[in-house]
Amino acid sequence: MHFTRSRDLVVAAVLGLAVVYVLFQAAYGDLPPLPTLAGVTFAVLAIAEAGLALSIRSRIKSGRVHGDAVGIARAVALAKASSLAGAFLGGAWLAAFIYVFPRRDELVAAVSDSRSAVVGAVSSALLVAAGLWLEHCCRTPPEDRRESTD
Template identity: 85%
Template sequence: MHLTRPRDLVVAAVAGFAVVYLLFQLSYGDLPELPLFAGVTFAVLAVAEAALALSIRSRIRSGRVRGDAVGIARAVALAKASSLAGAFLGGGWLAAFGYVFPRRDELVAAVSDSRSAVVGVVSSVLLVAAGLWLEHSCRTPPEKPGQQTG
């Protein structure tokens, strides 16, 4: 498994943007109002992943991870999935904002939906950042010269 590349995140964000913008173009009038805190779930996940990153990072630095390689591998998989999901939905929230913000004067729901989209974009960015930091925290430090392995 390789580290998450910036282009992977950009592709996910562009795909999320395209899907949601098309959805809004075709059926915004039929969609219910976006809940203000719909995107907050990603912020909560970001906080949990940041706490996990701190824990794993301190255990790796102190050398207390010998028997927990599977747990670290699961954390890396969680980190990759979170950063990609955050990028995809961040692009989606950005598309929602891009669609509704210019229509604030003509549609009452667009004002509320603009606020919801901002909360979603910020939460998605937090999740991407936390996922990337968790992924970075799971890396084993380079061995020091003269240090024996095993």
């Protein structure tokens, strides 16, 4: 498994943006209002991943990761999945914002949906950042650093 590349995140964000924008164009009038705090779930996940990243980082720096390679590998998989999901849904929330923001004057629901889209986009960005940081914290230190701590 390779580390997450920025182009992977950009592709996921563009896909999310395109899919949701087309969906909004086709069916916005039939959709229920977006809950204002719908995107906060990603902010909560971002906080949990940041805590996990701090824990793993301190264990790697202190050399206490022997025998926990499977746990670190799972954290890397979680980090990669989180950053890609955050990018995709960040694009989706951005599409929602792009669609509803110009319509705030003509549609009452667009005002509340604009706020929801901002909350979702910010929360998605936090998840991407936390996922990338967790992935960074799971990297093995260079050989010369590991030998100097022994």
